[in-house]
Structure formats: C-alpha cells, structure tokens
Amino acid sequence: MNKTLLLAAAAASLALVAATGASAQSIDYGSLEQMFNEPVTTSATGSPQRASQAPVDMDIVTAQDIQRSGATDLPTILSRVAGVDVLPWSAGTADIGVRGYDTTFSPRLLVLVNGRQVYLDFYGYTAWSTLPVRLEEIRQIEVVKGPNAALFGFNAVSGVINIITYNPKYDDKSFVSGRVGAHSYREASAGGSFKFGDRFAGRLTGGVSKQDEFKNSIPSALGSDERVTANLDTVTELADKLELRIEGGWAHNLENTVASGAGYLATKYVASDLRGTLNWDTKIGALQAAAYENRLRANFVDAAVVVNKVQVASVQDLFKVGVNHTFRVSAEYRKTDMPVAGDGVIKYDVKSAAGMWNWQALPKLAVTAAARYDDLKLQRTGGFPAGLAGFASNSLWDRRITLPSYNAGVVWAATGADTVRVTYARGAQIPTLTALGALSTFGGGALIYGGNPTLEPTIVTNYGVSYDRALPEIGGSASIRAFYQKSKDIIGSPDFAHPDITVPVVVVTFANVSASDMRGVEATLKGAYKSGVRWTANYAYTDVNDKPKAGYTSATLIGKVAAYALTTPKHRANLNVGWDDAKWSVDGFVRYQSKFQMNDVGLTRGALEQVDGYTTLAARVARKFDQGFTVAVSGQGLTKSRQRQTSGLEVDRRVFLTLSKTW
C-alpha cells in the first residue's frame, strides 16, 4: 500500500511539474456537443471526451430522446437503451440492471446525478423516485456498460448511470408542464433559470405527481403513489477562473417497493442532498474540490425505519502534458453510517486514491489506463439487541477492506468512420451496510435478522471488444459489442439456515454464495433522413452461468435471490421509429424481452415464477405551437390493458395528455 501510494504520488508530482499551462473551464456540454456533432461525456475517464472516443461501452440518452420518449419516469426511458433490463414492480418502483443480474433492490448499478451518488447506501439500490431532478432539466443520461470503478469507486460493477443536468451557467432552460392520464395520473412541474449579474446563475425546479397503483392482483397491502421534488442548482463565479457550483435537492415520495421474501412494502422515502463543487483553473490543470451529503429516511410499512447518511469529499486535478497525454489524479474520503437495532450504529469510512492516463499513442490509436485504490474501515458502536447481547461484540465489525479497481481501454479510429474498442475492467461491489451489520430481532430474540461482517466484496471483471461505424449514407451509425464478465463472491440475500454461522437462535443473514460468468453481445443501428424520419434498433443477448460455492447448489441459490442464470432474460430488443417536422413529432417504441424467471415476491422466496416473453408498445404524438407551447399525447403498454412483466403486479396501460411550455 505504501509503495503504491508513493509511486502514485511520485508519478503525479512528475506529471504536474511537466504540465503545460492549461487553463481549464467547467464543461460546457452544449457548445461542445454542437461543435463535435455528438454528445460529450466525462463519465468514461473523468476527462471530457466525445462519446465516440470514450474507452468504454457507453450509450447516451439525450434531452431530445427524453422529450420524445413520452415517458414519465427514468426507468421507462432507460428500458430503451441496449442491454438494460427493467423490472417495473409498481407504478412508481422499478429495478434496473445493465447486461443482466437485475433483481429486487438491484445492487450492482451505480447511479449518479452530476457525479453525485444517488443510489441508497444502506441496501445498495436506487429508488428512482427519490432523485430530485425533473426530466425536463436533464441534459443527458450516460449509461456505461460494465465496471467503471477506477473512476467512480466500488459498486460501479454492472454499469454506471450518470444523469447530467443542465448547467445554469451555460444553459438557460425554463419550463412549466402539466400532465393528466389514466389511473388518476396527475403531474405538475416547473423550473426556471435565473441570473444575477454576470457572476451568478441558477435554476430552481420542482414538481408533484400522483397516480393509482397497478391493480392489486397479488393481493398485497399496498399504499399510494405520490412524489414531490425540489431541486436547486447554482453557479457562482467567485473570481476569474474560479467557480462554485452548489446543488441541493429534496424528494418525498410514497411508493410500493418490493423485497424478495418480504413482498410489497408500502414505503415512504424522504431524501435530501447538498453538494458544493469548486472548479479552479490553474497553471497545473483543472482543479476540482467537491463535498456532498446525502440523507435518507425510509419508512417501510410504517414499521421498519432506516436512516442513512453519506458524506463524501474529493479533490482532483485534470491536466494535459504535452500534446498526447492527459492525466487525472484524485483522492476521496467517504463516510456512511446507519443506526441499527440495539442502539448500535454500523458505519464505514473509505479513503481512496485514483489516477487516469490517456495517451494518444498514434494519430489513430489512444490508450487509456486508470486505477483506483479504496481502503475501507468498518466499525460498529453501541449496544446489541437482547437476543444477541450474549455472544456478539462490536469487535466483530473491526475490519478493513482494501480494494484495487482498474479500467483499461484501447480505441483505434481505423478510419474516419470506423472505430474499434478493446476494454478491460475490474470493479468491486462492496457489501451494503445492511448486509454487513443491520441487526434486528423478532419474536423476543428467537429470530435474528443479522448482518454478516465477514462478507467479501463481489469482484467483477469484464472484457469487451466493440466496433462502431458511422453510416453517413443513412445519417446514422452501427455498433456491435461483445463482452465477457466474471463475478466472484456474489452476495446472496438473507435466508434461513445459514451454513456459516452457528448461534443459539435462528439467524437469517447474508453470505457469499456463488460465482458467475456472463457472455453477451449488443448491436445498435440508427438512421435519420432529411424527410424527418429517424429510427433506432438495438438488441442485446446475455447468457449467465451460475457457479454455486461449496455448501450451495443451483437450487439453494434461488432462496438467496442469486439464481441469475434463471432470472436474467437472454434476449431484449428495442425499435424506435419517429418523424419530426417544424410542428409535429411522432414516435413509436417497441420493446421485446424474452422469458425469464423471478423470485416470488411473497414469503415463498425459494420458488421462482416464470415471466413469459413479452412485447410492449409505446407512442407519443406531439404538436408544437408558438411561444414554446407543446401538446402531447403519449402512452405506455398500449397493446394490453395489463401485462405481466415481473413476478409481481401486472403493468397497467398508461395514457397521458401533456401540456408544456418551454422558454
């Protein structure tokens, strides 16, 4: 460790000394995108790059895609990205997986808003409705496939979804929108950009929505579905080349979440966040210092209450040396804690160091190498529940986990139209706070729901090769991507009769239950014409193979919600055909997903239910009027009044009428 840090520090110092006098600037995505005629991203390496040159498999959903989607939520929009699986459990809840392994409380995906982690630390999943942003303020959604942990740290194992909102310094975006729909859907939202003088710009957005839950076919005790959000984003130019961005968000929502083995849980989330980012252009590069705090209070069925706080502080320097070398060096401190039963607190802090080197080795060949080292210190303080006090000690949680992560990529722009990409990545999924130590007891201590501080992180390694070709003849492009992924020490959900722990009571807890490998291929084809017609088609195939650890079998993995070979569909495909002119915009979306099995959402977790392959149809027709007014009719699940897409509630057909104005 010391040698590693020394080498990293020495390399960084040498690079800094040799750095040319760069004078950096916060990223103006809009201008860069318009200049290069393609989206721009920083989610691959931390350095701004054209999407076509990023050394990762990435798809970008643009603001225009979002507007044309007719969707009212992020999961529906993301379901149209190649290789993305969505489990729509209820009207306001969905789990998302990238290239398989989707499950309840899907833990393998890192979700960010402008680089701020929004996935919920205590159980490692994303409650999409708790994101405080409105769809209208999103510039683009960057979907990175496979691990990207060397940039974002652990948990970026299946993929990363980074939601980029408009920057009020560069983007003057205001809107007001009202939407009504079937199943009592009501939504109102608004947002306004403002400036004070030349040095301060901001945007304030907010909205409320409410809808009926899907028909209760389980049946289960379901609550209502409501969402309220507010979000503030400001940029202040403190001095020449020194700017401060402050972002703060708040979300309150009621929804029906699903936990395998626990069924539907009427849930109330209150989430808030505050982030400050300082960008400073210096002679040694673009310096950035950021700090944020996420707070969450989750009430499950008005009984179990989870309070979780995450604090992160980071610094980084991004600089170019000579004409062919770009470097990023960074350090991060992360702290998270959660009260647990028995007046205890489970917590860990993580110190991280990371570096990235992008080398334009040849005019048409770029090499990127990135590494990150995480040093996690786990701790527990406080007392224990009555049933555990006799044999548990806080010293069981005194543990240190050290994790290296790597990303490497070679991008060969063989011609102006052809790009070949070869990638390697290794990331780690850290056990969640709940998995490590959320102790609680039931039945006077006869049944203990326990964390397991001995859990190992899940290590995910990914190898990929892809080929992209621009097709100016049809105003589009084609890409094909092949990948092979290995997962080691997959963490199973809590189950009875844990084989590793013997205590004088019945324990349900987490364990590392299996390894797994997955191979697959994705293909995307796009076209656009002067006539205004455009289309996108994508297809993804994945084949998952489970390898149970000693003491487990393929059958027992089902009870651990880790039978991914059975619960991952092999095929998913999307087709979008659209047409625009100055006044009209028409889109149709067809999605197909092949059959798969999913754990019963009731209390019989050992059973799988088959979900047959299904096809969905969605559409939007919009008419633009003067002064920024738009009237749109859109719908999801149009072919059937209700459709089974998970082992839970059937998804209702939804139709919406939206009136909006932008300026």
Place this chain on the structure above:
Amino acid sequence: MITPQSKTLNLRANLVRAALAAAVVCGPGLAHADPAKDLQVAGRALTFLENGPTGRVVLGVVFDPAKPASVAEKNAVMAAIGGGYAAGAVTLVGKPVEADDVAGAAGVNAFFVTGGVNYGAVGGAAKARKIVTIGSAPACVASGACVMGVTTDPKVEIVVNRSAAAAVGVAFKAAFRMMIKEI
C-alpha cells in the same frame, strides 16, 4: 411449430427487416459535409479560445484568384456565411481576402485559408499580425501555417498546431484541448 425460441428468432429477424426496410424506403441519407458545417465548427472553436471573441467576428476568407478550386471554395464559404453566420457565441461575417493581401487586410479577426493557397506565406503574414488562421487542408496545420484545421466529413476533426497558436499568442481552454488533436 412455434416455440418460444422461434418466436424470439422471428422477432429479431423482423426487427432487422424493419430497420433495413426503413433505410431503403426513406430514401437517401443526410448530406455530406459542406462549407456551412466547416464554418459552424470553426466559429464554435473560436469561442474556446482563452479570452476569445464573442459577437461579430470578421472571418477573412483567403483565396488564390489564379486557382479555380480556391476561388470556388471561397465562393462556397462566402455563400454559407451570407449576411452573418451564427455559431455559438459568435456571428461570423465573411470578407474575401486575396492571398497576397493578408498582411494588409483590415478589420479581420481570423483567417479561413482555402485549399490551394500558398499557406506558408499566408501563415507567415497572419502570424506577424497575431491573427488566428483556420484551414481545412491538413498540410496547412501540419506545417504550422494554420493554427487550427477543421474537417467535418465523415466526422468532425479539429487539429491545433500549438507552435502556431503560441506564435499568434492564443491558447485554447483546457476542456477543448482534451477533446482535439494537438500537434
């Protein structure tokens, strides 16, 4: 017999057929790069100069009257600019400049060097006046006569000659530099 597997294959085949059919039915694709695209990129690139121009920017379009290709490119660029061409924070205004007149052309903020021009001489004159030169010929940038080269077909490529940039006293913003090729 229709099995779930055959349904899957059928759907995949149908999706491919639908995409190909759309490609054929909808006719020819979007047009290739044109002077307007080059101007759009060049104009926006100028906004990534440190303390770069905003508002009205006079672009001297340098041509060689003895070379028809150069004249044709000049005419195409001037036509694309028209009465003023908005590219991000700048509005480009065109001014034809014969290659021999670069040293004396008044009121010009940047030069666009058409193909076929003796760019060595043009670059030298522009450097003496500390004015940025932009060209579409790779050799112009490679030689250091042009500060920046812009091509848009089949995709946008921007190349900056750092020595030439230094010679005219300009520097580009870091985010921009990380996304282009420098020589």
